Amino acid sequence: MASEAKGRTFDSCRARQFSLPLFYAVTRGVMPMPAARAPDPSFHPHLAARFQVKPGISTRILHADRLAGSEHDAVHKPLHVAATYAYPNARALADVFQGRQSGYVYSRQGNPTGAALESKISMMEGAAGTVVFSTGMSAIAAMMVSLLRAGDHVVSSQFLFGNTSSLFHTLLGMGIEMSFVDATDVEQVRAALRPTTRLVFVETIANPRTQVADLAGIGELCESRGVLYVVDSTLTTPHLFRASAVKAGLVIHSLTKGISGHGNALGGSVSDTGLFDWRSYPNIAESYKQLDPRVWGLQQIRKKGLRDIGATLRAEDAHRIAVGAETLALRIERSNDNALALAGWLESQPQVGRVHYPGLPSHAQHARATELFGGRYGSLIGFELRPDIDTFAFLDALRLVILSSHLSDNRTLAIPVAHTIFYEMGAERRASMGIAEGLIRLSVGIEDYADLRDDLAQALGRFPAGL
Numbered sequence: 001m002a003s004e005a006k007g008r009t010f011d012s013c014r015a016r017q018f019s020l021p022l023f024y025a026v027t028r029g030v031m032p033m034p035a036a037r038a039p040d041p042s043f044h045p046h047l048a049a050r051f052q053v054k055p056g057i058s059t060r061i062l063h064a065d066r067l068a069g070s071e072h073d074a075v076h077k078p079l080h081v082a083a084t085y086a087y088p089n090a091r092a093l094a095d096v097f098q099g100r101q102s103g104y105v106y107s108r109q110g111n112p113t114g115a116a117l118e119s120k121i122s123m124m125e126g127a128a129g130t131v132v133f134s135t136g137m138s139a140i141a142a143m144m145v146s147l148l149r150a151g152d153h154v155v156s157s158q159f160l161f162g163n164t165s166s167l168f169h170t171l172l173g174m175g176i177e178m179s180f181v182d183a184t185d186v187e188q189v190r191a192a193l194r195p196t197t198r199l200v201f202v203e204t205i206a207n208p209r210t211q212v213a214d215l216a217g218i219g220e221l222c223e224s225r226g227v228l229y230v231v232d233s234t235l236t237t238p239h240l241f242r243a244s245a246v247k248a249g250l251v252i253h254s255l256t257k258g259i260s261g262h263g264n265a266l267g268g269s270v271s272d273t274g275l276f277d278w279r280s281y282p283n284i285a286e287s288y289k290q291l292d293p294r295v296w297g298l299q300q301i302r303k304k305g306l307r308d309i310g311a312t313l314r315a316e317d318a319h320r321i322a323v324g325a326e327t328l329a330l331r332i333e334r335s336n337d338n339a340l341a342l343a344g345w346l347e348s349q350p351q352v353g354r355v356h357y358p359g360l361p362s363h364a365q366h367a368r369a370t371e372l373f374g375g376r377y378g379s380l381i382g383f384e385l386r387p388d389i390d391t392f393a394f395l396d397a398l399r400l401v402i403l404s405s406h407l408s409d410n411r412t413l414a415i416p417v418a419h420t421i422f423y424e425m426g427a428e429r430r431a432s433m434g435i436a437e438g439l440i441r442l443s444v445g446i447e448d449y450a451d452l453r454d455d456l457a458q459a460l461g462r463f464p465a466g467l
């Protein structure tokens, strides 16, 4: 089985050998600039000519737009807000629609500002190509709807963001078969695979209970079985983790979260790492099979996902997300430092029952997280108060921390999970995700650490230290 599968799976070297500008031209069905100036997501030729050593990711994000040839050499790709595009004659219009010529057709299928962001996300992920959507949820929905057919089977982690779980249960009602397993254990994923399994879906760090999937083990398994491996890396961001390192075929981000960071734009993305061999995937439409096999999957997600669902990222939001991404490293390091310190401090407070944070030695997957995420552990903490303490009264006592459903924002946010974002699914499904009724999700921001600790301390201090 393994050797048979090997022939069907590209290794990373082969994945990098094809021309990335070509990849863009084909996957986008549009080419916003001449091929010679098309952005290279891993290392732009202009940068290669200027620098002996490949610059770091922050440098490349900051200089990507002008070096890719933005209009008037602007340091930010301008906002292209046109809903549609004009053509000199009917033949030119038809050629663009049929992929013989590059160009934009109608902004539901993408716009140049979104394309510039796609290049940056590909660069961050070391991916071969990316499609952006209006939210993280629409990215996941478009990926699933464009790749799956009734009767197909999906293996998913049972530890999922509530809305992703909601979507997967909707698909279940539409004839997609789903198995939800404990993805911290690769053997459970292996046992759930069927001949009809089309993809395996996991979150890197699960929202909100912070379980860390056996990302590397599942990657090996999927490679050996020729199954598409989809990783939602929202809670890790490319600063902590590259999904291609664990052999994922597709990587998802809610761009609303860490990549953007400022709570002023919604967005989502699907990137193709170039590692999955789409020739082994049965649901590719004949029209996309005329193209280079390496672009089949992303082309189908782009074309069908944007056309059928229409959840296109607005140019204004693409711009805001791209500006947010410029400070990704600074923000993530600061929020992660704050989170690690707060998690340790919370664990020592007598009013606190349990703390779930991959950076704590008490976390079940602490060693795995250390190995996978380079000594950083994200900005999300789940914690429960001692059973005699009223969770709502504690939350109402917070002065600086905002009560909000968002996460990975610059500001620190808290939410009682079972009563809000995970309320509708009911107690049984919450329990299967390891979510206690009193779980508080704390998304730690970049405020000064002492201010955060003092706010939590004054709120906890309203409750007795001992029973």
Ligand SMILES: Cc1ncc(COP(=O)(O)O)c(C=O)c1O
Pocket: 135, 136, 137, 138, 161, 163, 164, 203, 207, 232, 234, 235, 253, 254, 255, 256, 257, 266, 267, 268, 407
């Ligand atoms: C892990 C994860 N994936 C996807 C999403 C959905 O993203 P969005 O809110 O942008 O639709 C979220 C939102 O919190 C998330 O935490």
